[in-house]
Amino acid sequence: MARLIVVPIVLEKIEKDVVVAVADYVEQFYSRFGLHAVILSEIGIDNFSVEYNWNRRQFLGRTFLPTLAQIKDTLRAGAALGITDADLYEKGLNFIFGLASPYLKVAIISLHRLRPEFYGEINNGELLKNRAIKEAMHELGHVFGLEHCPNPKCVMHFSNSILDTDLKSREYCDNCLKKLKEVFK
């Protein structure tokens, strides 16, 4: 069985229970396609040659992907999902919840703007896990070739804000699931 490695990339702090919840959910779904989720030990962000923007106080998301791909290739894993607490952006976007490369077979999600505290909400422990699972499933969908879906309940719907993330489910809609099954056929 090919491995899907889950890599915590730490700036300050990543909750272990969130990483476990994401890995469990991903395993539960992607094992049907022969992927087995494995959590790696935490890696400090300083091990990644990432680009930091001092004015924005954010990291350029795409600069995480080459190192992630290297780790994935070294371990001969099928895919890699990075989870970071760093705030990410992309050119032309104020921020991103995550990004993916179908070519490199890697993705990363940021917990920074998924945290209830970021919005002055109360952290009941479950909300962050739920949001992280949705963003992980979304980016992994991209890794395996899915594009954005017009169905607001589908996990492949684009999240402009946390409201979109909260509105969508953790699941791929029938359409997206069909495409995914084609990819793994």
Ligand SMILES: [Zn+2]
């Ligand atoms: Zn997307």
Ligand SMILES: [Zn+2]
């Ligand atoms: Zn869909």
